[in-house]
Amino acid sequence: MSKRTIKKQFWLSRSEAQDLQKKAKKACLSEAGLIRLLLKGYEPREKPDADFYEAMKELSAIGNNINQLAVKANSLGFVDAPQLKKEAERWHKFQADMERTYFRPDESGLKWQ
Structure with a gap:
């Protein structure tokens, strides 16, 4: 696994933040894990x-x-x-x-x- 040394911050609306949280929970991933998976071109499955x-x-x-x-x-x-x-x-x-x-x-x- 690669070392993660770069921190990224961004702003979300309340509804976007809730949507991200809900989707990460459905996929049994952290929010950061979900974003990394999406960046690699994958769509996670729900639990x-x-x-x-x-x-x-x-x-x-x-x-x-x-x-x-x-x-x-x-x-x-x-x-x-x-x-x-x-x-x-x-x-x-x-x-x-x-x-x-x-x-x-x-x-x-x-x-x-």
Whole structure:
């Protein structure tokens, strides 16, 4: 991470300041973090609702169970371990896709960047 040695100050109206504060809170970022993200050409995503976190927790548990089954099946040699491993990888990819969809910012389509 680069050192931030330059301080910038600017004036906002009350409504602009409230808007910045509200948008930073929705994205779970500080106001400065939100501005830096926007300057880099990204649009942050809002924090997902509680159902998302519950689904991710369940998905993670399922993935861990599948991995444990794959290890056991591979050691005992009576289950199609490659197929089970493929399924586990599919679950992990799904989890990563969910995180990317809900958490990672999108590149902005703004022309001035």
